[in-house]
Amino acid sequence: MINTWYIIAQILGLITIAFEFSSYQIKDKTKYFLVTGIGSLFWMAMFVAIGISTGMDTQMSLIIAAVYSTVRNLVFYVIFKKNTPQSKEIGLNFLLVMIVIAIVAGTVTVLNAPEQVRWLHILGLVVALGFVVGQYLPGVHYVRVAVVFYAVVVLLTQTPINILYGDFRWNIMGILIESAKIISVIVFYVRYSTQPKTPQLVFAKP
Amino acid sequence: MYQIISDGGCDFTKEEARKYNIEVVPFYITFEDDGHLKEGVDITKEDYFKRLLEEKGVFPKTAQPSPQDYIDVMKPHLESGKDLVVITISSKLSGSYNSATLAAGILSDDYPNSVIKVIDTLSASVGQGLILREILKMQKANFNLQKTVSYAEKILKTTRVYFTLDTVEYLKRGGRIGPTTAFVGGILGLRPILQLEDGQVSQLDSVRGKKNALKMIQEGIVAALQEEKKNVNLSIGHILSEDDAVNFKANTELSLGMEIDNPITEVGAAIGTHAGPGALAFAYCKKYEMIGDAA
Numbered sequence: 001m002i003n004t005w006y007i008i009a010q011i012l013g014l015i016t017i018a019f020e021f022s023s024y025q026i027k028d029k030t031k032y033f034l035v036t037g038i039g040s041l042f043w044m045a046m047f048v049a050i051g052i053s054t055g056m057d058t059q060m061s062l063i064i065a066a067v068y069s070t071v072r073n074l075v076f077y078v079i080f081k082k083n084t085p086q087s088k089e090i091g092l093n094f095l096l097v098m099i100v101i102a103i104v105a106g107t108v109t110v111l112n113a114p115e116q117v118r119w120l121h122i123l124g125l126v127v128a129l130g131f132v133v134g135q136y137l138p139g140v141h142y143v144r145v146a147v148v149f150y151a152v153v154v155l156l157t158q159t160p161i162n163i164l165y166g167d168f169r170w171n172i173m174g175i176l177i178e179s180a181k182i183i184s185v186i187v188f189y190v191r192y193s194t195q196p197k198t199p200q201l202v203f204a205k206p
Numbered sequence: 207m208y209q210i211i212s213d214g215g216c217d218f219t220k221e222e223a224r225k226y227n228i229e230v231v232p233f234y235i236t237f238e239d240d241g242h243l244k245e246g247v248d249i250t251k252e253d254y255f256k257r258l259l260e261e262k263g264v265f266p267k268t269a270q271p272s273p274q275d276y277i278d279v280m281k282p283h284l285e286s287g288k289d290l291v292v293i294t295i296s297s298k299l300s301g302s303y304n305s306a307t308l309a310a311g312i313l314s315d316d317y318p319n320s321v322i323k324v325i326d327t328l329s330a331s332v333g334q335g336l337i338l339r340e341i342l343k344m345q346k347a348n349f350n351l352q353k354t355v356s357y358a359e360k361i362l363k364t365t366r367v368y369f370t371l372d373t374v375e376y377l378k379r380g381g382r383i384g385p386t387t388a389f390v391g392g393i394l395g396l397r398p399i400l401q402l403e404d405g406q407v408s409q410l411d412s413v414r415g416k417k418n419a420l421k422m423i424q425e426g427i428v429a430a431l432q433e434e435k436k437n438v439n440l441s442i443g444h445i446l447s448e449d450d451a452v453n454f455k456a457n458t459e460l461s462l463g464m465e466i467d468n469p470i471t472e473v474g475a476a477i478g479t480h481a482g483p484g485a486l487a488f489a490y491c492k493k494y495e496m497i498g499d500a501a
Contacts, residue, residue, distance in 0.1 A: 083408075083409065085382060085383045085384060085387065085409075086384075088383070088384070088387050089383070089384030089385075089386055089387050092384075092386045092387055092390055093384075093386050096386060096390075133394065136390070136394070137394060137396075137414060138396065138411060138412045138413055138414065139413070139414070198429070199422065199425035199426045199428070199429045200411075200413075200422050200425070200426075201399065201410065201411055201413075201422045201423060201425065201426035202426060202429070202430075203366060203368065203426045203427060203429070203430040204366050204430065205430050205431075205434070206364040206365070206366060206430075206431070206434070206437075206438050206490050206491055206492045
């Protein structure tokens with residue numbers, strides 16, 4: 001159903017793509033979390049707009065996932081920005097609680113899923129957790145490798161494999177967003193390989 | 207003629223202190239049941255760290271030398287007519303500077319003809335040791351006390367100190383990081399890289415795995431020092447990790463294309479209690495010859 005909110009949702013999706021693509025070009029962790037966090041906000045807004053357009057009941061689980069993602073990214077941003085033992089402790093405690101909730105919710109989803117597609121949901125849960133760990137790990141590589149796995153699994157849910165689940169939606173914008181992440185990582189590594197190697201740790205001059 | 211005195215934060219061995227005629231005022235270490243032990247006198251660094259390694263859940267306390275400890279060391283030299291240069295660990299890490307300043311204040315009334323200069327290095331361990339080594343060189347070059355102190359105060363501003371830890375366990379035991387941060391860091395195998403900045407310890411970064419950490423540190427050192435490697439003095443320290451320190455020194459020398467003259471030191475309790483066994487430390491500062499009056 002194409003109406004104003006549906007069009008707004010597509011625009012929000014395009015903005016999400018711009019932010020998500022940009023975030024994986026950034027080496028600095030703090031800036032990465034800020035940009036991807038803003039991207040998540042637009043992503044969340046996109047689902048809300050689709051919900052208004054087509055009915056909230058179909059979008060609620062996606063909105064919750066997007067809220068989770070946004071909060072996580074912004075908490076990580078604050079942790080890395082402040083970089084104090086106190087902020088890190090508070091932020092990590094908050095994130096661990098969120099991860100536990102996500103694991104419980106994910107496990108319930110897996111248990112309720114038809115047996116044929118249960119593997120897809122287990123895979124989804126594993127890569128989602130792997131992505132969170134990858135985001136926290138230091139350096140530029142872990143998060144990029146993790147997001148590729150994550151995006152591939154999310155893309156799998158947009159394929160006919162998911163028909164078995166009876167919930168197959170040909171979500172063009174979802175495919176574009178996840179593809180943008182993968183393409184961004186490829187572009188990053190092409191750029192990375194051509195740039196002069198700079199040390200990851202920058203020590204002060206005497 | 208001046209006598210050099212340092213607190214135990216300089217990480218000089220007894221032999222070095224004797225060789226260079228330095229008075230070292232040790233820190234105190236307190237285990238729950240053993241009372242106050244003087245570091246390097248009642249307990250060696252090695253024994254201390256082995257005990258720290260073996261006794262899980264134990265977190266000994268370190269305490270600064272008291273003003274009386276400083277007075278006991280300073281007085282004989284003042285009586286023999288010497289001036290004193292006293293260097294201490296960062297005042298933001300320990301009360302040693304306060305103790306030394308108090309002692310100097312008390313003694314300056316009794317010995318009005320002697321000069322006592324107390325320098326807060328805003329550093330520790332290998333960093334403080336480097337500043338001390340530059341002061342020794344200036345003493346050998348017959349710098350007078352005023353000039354030595356003036357140069358030392360400029361050198362300490364060029365001093366950088368970094369540590370990489372084997373584990374976050376001791377930071378947790380000392381309350382410097384929370385249990386969740388330690389738990390997550392432990393599971394993910396993160397090695398924090400700490401720096402002494404403006405006299406305080408802060409985390410610069412963290413790296414997964416020892417090999418990665420050492421490789422990245424070497425790259426960072428080369429990037430920071432390549433252009434002026436001839437102007438700097440470097441030092442490396444460790445806690446129960448001598449082999450790693452020797453390899454690290456050799457690789458750093460190779461990467462920089464220069465020799466590191468200073469001996470590898472054992473990091474003492476003041477910093478080591480929080481860093482824990484397996485830690486490696488390194489520091490660099492400008493040589494006194496590069497400071498000049500205009501610096």
